[in-house]
Amino acid sequence: MLDDYAFTRSIHVMMLRRLGVTDILQASDTRQALRELQVSGGVDIVLCDLVGRDLDHLEFLQQAARAGLVRAVALCSTLEPAVSRALERTALLVGLELLGVMSQPMRMRPLHRMIQQYRQRRGESKVQPEILKQATCANDIRRGLAQGEFQAWFQPKLALREGSLTGVEALVRWNHPTRGLLLPRDFLTEVLASNLIHQMFEQVLVQGLTFLRDMRRQNTNIEIAFNLHASQMASDDFADYIQGALKRYELPGSLLIFEVAESGLLDLEPKVRDNLLRLRMLGCGLAIDDFGLGFSSLQLLCRLPFSQIKLDKKFVNTLHHPISKTMVISTLALAQSLNMSLVIEGIGSEWVRDSLLQMGCEEGQGFFLGRPMCAEGLRHWLRERNP
Known part of the structure; x- marks a missing residue:
């Protein structure tokens, strides 16, 4: 969970835990996020916001994808359809699966649907902990x-x-x-x-x-x-x-x-x-x-x-x-x-x-x-x- 605001992160983490996701890493910036991934060996999903940011988040996703530390990304933003389509192409370009774009703050039902679809397609296995x-x-x-x-x-x-x-x-x-x-x-x-x-x-x-x-x-x-x-x-x-x-x-x-x-x-x-x-x-x-x-x-x-x-x-x-x-x-x-x-x-x-x-x-x-x-x-x- 990559988000600048601790309060928003805490709400989203609480929602994920209610959905049965217990292994959650948190970061307030991209440097911390990359460090957490390297130490833990990787995650299945990164949740973040690309809109309104500089290129740090996109560069972070590229680095994490190249290192095999993440499989998919879910975005938390309110987007125009054209921007959403552009981000789909961006996710494919960096080698990640885009699970969806959810409103900010996230709501329980679409988050649950996204988690369920990911589990059905991939199972619950975690990325291999390369760094360890x-x-x-x-x-x-x-x-x-x-x-x-x-x-x-x-x-x-x-x-x-x-x-x-x-x-x-x-x-x-x-x-x-x-x-x-x-x-x-x-x-x-x-x-x-x-x-x-x-x-x-x-x-x-x-x-x-x-x-x-x-x-x-x-x-x-x-x-x-x-x-x-x-x-x-x-x-x-x-x-x-x-x-x-x-x-x-x-x-x-x-x-x-x-x-x-x-x-x-x-x-x-x-x-x-x-x-x-x-x-x-x-x-x-x-x-x-x-x-x-x-x-x-x-x-x-x-x-x-x-x-x-x-x-x-x-x-x-x-x-x-x-x-x-x-x-x-x-x-x-x-x-x-x-x-x-x-x-x-x-x-x-x-x-x-x-x-x-x-x-x-x-x-x-x-x-x-x-x-x-x-x-x-x-x-x-x-x-x-x-x-």
């Missing part, structure tokens, strides 16, 4: 790489209508000896800062190619997607490295697709463009990952040799908003016009899957369709689907 987790250091990552602790996990991609497997995405997990199974959010920043991204990628690639080779020996071909950081493709010999790996494992390039985040496509070096083209010449697919979070131009998309667009999950999480529906439909039309396939990320429910089908989407991934699993888990999953 043990810090990851470069030496620990080097030790983990040397010990082979980084593992490839695989998340299925399915045809939405038939439910058939169209491929899998290789995701890295760190099987840490004392901290358990760690996700990329726990170590990827330090991996990039320590220039260890290629060493980690090599281990994931080898495990993925080994899995592909084993499946081909059983007369089964599966397309695997690997995530690339733009900095990896600035290397002179990156495409040669991939070509050599394909030869060693006796695999065609058509079984591989490489995903590059849209935000990494701006101001590309000539060497990166060359490597992208060479990967396509090897038969590999190229996907623009997290589409909708960056600001790539249509001209850029036409000039680069990509074959697939992966729409970021934030638009699926807010699919009930007209803007998100428009983004899905527009991206589908863009992909079709550029002769690219479209994969929708973050499909978490049957309703989302069915809504996307009605819009004309054909392929997706998400927890509702299939969760990430280790290689043996994927083999078991495949056997159960095709006994």
Whole structure:
């Protein structure tokens, strides 16, 4: 609860507690609010007012969203419809779900409705307390790489209508000896800062190619997607490295697709463009990952040799908003016009899957369709689907 006035805050906090919300942080300014989020590890919802303020509140929401410390925002203001629509676009731009705009001071009924809708869509889980987790250091990552602790996990991609497997995405997990199974959010920043991204990628690639080779020996071909950081493709010999790996494992390039985040496509070096083209010449697919979070131009998309667009999950999480529906439909039309396939990320429910089908989407991934699993888990999953 971010509000300058202690009296107003106390009333709103009392209302939230009456609605069963007991874990509440309070702040009178943005600095205090960010500090509270960092110490606590994050919240589900921030309640604040953007109208009549300077840019501090908007900048605070951007910082909190980038750090993964908040999922949604609810505004307490009296707004004209045009301003309300503009704020919806602002919330999507900073990567947050806008739950609604309530009058100031808030009333119990609309606040209750907003809380109930959020719980139904998200459940009651809190944002992972990133700041409280043990810090990851470069030496620990080097030790983990040397010990082979980084593992490839695989998340299925399915045809939405038939439910058939169209491929899998290789995701890295760190099987840490004392901290358990760690996700990329726990170590990827330090991996990039320590220039260890290629060493980690090599281990994931080898495990993925080994899995592909084993499946081909059983007369089964599966397309695997690997995530690339733009900095990896600035290397002179990156495409040669991939070509050599394909030869060693006796695999065609058509079984591989490489995903590059849209935000990494701006101001590309000539060497990166060359490597992208060479990967396509090897038969590999190229996907623009997290589409909708960056600001790539249509001209850029036409000039680069990509074959697939992966729409970021934030638009699926807010699919009930007209803007998100428009983004899905527009991206589908863009992909079709550029002769690219479209994969929708973050499909978490049957309703989302069915809504996307009605819009004309054909392929997706998400927890509702299939969760990430280790290689043996994927083999078991495949056997159960095709006994």
